[in-house]
Amino acid sequence: MQTTTSRYRLGVLEGDGIGPEIVPAAVQVLDAAFETAGVRVEWTRLPLGRSAIDEFGAAVPQHTLETLSELDGWLLGPHDSAAYPEPHRSALNPSGTLRKHFGLYANIRPAKSFEGTRAIVPGTDLVIVRENTEGFYADRNTHAGTGEFMPTPDVAIAHGIITRAAVERIARTAFRLARGRRKKLTIVHKANVLRLTTGLFRDVCREIAEQYPEVAVDDFHIDAMTVHLLRRAADFDVLVTENMFGDILSDLTGEIAGSLGIAPSVNASDEVAMAQAAHGSAPDIAGQDIANPVAMILSSAMLLDWLADRHQDDSLRRAGRIVEDAVNATVRTGTATADLGGSAGTAAFAAAVAETVRASA
Known part of the structure; x- marks a missing residue:
């Protein structure tokens, strides 16, 4: 030693x-x-x-x-x-x-089933790369206070913020990770409804994909993604998505792999x-x-x-x-x-x- x-x-x-x-x-x-x-x-x-x-x-x-x-x-x-x-x-x-x-800014959450345990989808081995600083979580997308407010007691409003700089940063993290794994990356969004916000997320990830030609890329809407994971989680490698979607999906994939008790993560900046x-x-x-x-x-x-x-x-x-x-x-x-x-x-x-x-x- x-x-x-x-x-x-x-x-x-x-x-x-x-x-x-x-x-x-x-x-x-x-x-x-x-x-x-x-x-x-x-x-x-x-x-x-x-x-x-x-x-x-x-x-x-x-x-x-x-x-x-x-x-x-x-x-x-x-x-x-x-x-x-x-x-x-x-x-x-x-x-x-x-x-x-x-x-x-990067929350990396793997989901990997253990041999001999009761995984819902045996063979699951994927990683969710979650953007950690903005999106639809109100406590992270404003400089001061929260991103929620109530103009009247009966109306509540929340900001959802997506910026090009933050998406580029998390996309590069996800592509570097995919390049060292099975070279497959899936973008998760809801651009059919949230066209400007998650549409920007999807499109910027696609732009960054051009810098990683060795990585195969596809994309799914968040609701469809939950179904695909339950049916065939073992087919996926690296998933990149915004804050709230990533939080929800990583709880799902933890249980799919066997238990939320085996679901690790690391939160990282560049330093x-x-x-x-x-x-x-x-x-x-x-x-x-x-x-x-x-x-x-x-x-x-x-x-x-x-x-x-x-x-x-x-x-x-x-x-x-x-x-x-x-x-x-x-x-x-x-x-x-x-x-x-x-x-x-x-x-x-x-x-x-x-x-x-x-x-x-």
Whole structure:
């Protein structure tokens, strides 16, 4: 084993609900992978969520934002902002705050079925590339305040914003990803109705496609896409779409692949990235040691892969592959949480994956 000369600083934000269970599980597995691959990492634990509100008066304290700006990346647990007291409940939620503050424009959400689990569509192996800064999510498409307003108590209006610059940026991300996979990309839109907004999204993606002639491109309306995924998800490779469509489709594809508990994601700009499982905080099962940590663990592996590209560090890439392989091997041998048909608890599953990582050395 050769230890990398670089030392990386990674943040840990456990969040709410099952976050204090699944985020430490991911850290445990990553520590084993770092030891195996010879990667030097310094962890920085930071407050976020309800505990931060209680202690500091803010779901995302200023100190947390300032410290994150000095790190290479971080692991973000889920939040339960719907349960926050006002005015925090009505404010931009913690993940939205971090995405907007750090310009994390690309939300990459894979969906891949596991061998031996109950996938709705076996053989699913696709990636949704979601534009993360504008579209039809009101809290991300205005400079100040939200994109929603009520001219009267009985009328509510929301802005949906699509810009050429943002579409070009996310399209290039999606095409680069497709070029390294099976060289197929699908644009998802609703240009038959939202002609100007999602029509611009589709057309700009088509323009960028000319720069990637090796990638085959097609496109579908969002409603038709849900049907195609249920019938033949295994036929798709990379899907690129706007914010709200991507959020909805990635929950669907997570379940198609076997469980939302295995749905990872990474949110990235060109300079920094955060690992964040696609699922929520599941407060109804918090503290019971039954939450599936796979999505958080695989999100962390995605972060290592992103860092490997940014820093040209093969040891980071090896650590990420070790984590992914260990999760697959652990599930394949029958150790899994209840949502995947197993009986392991959160801590026991994480320990089994960490042991598999060490055995790979």
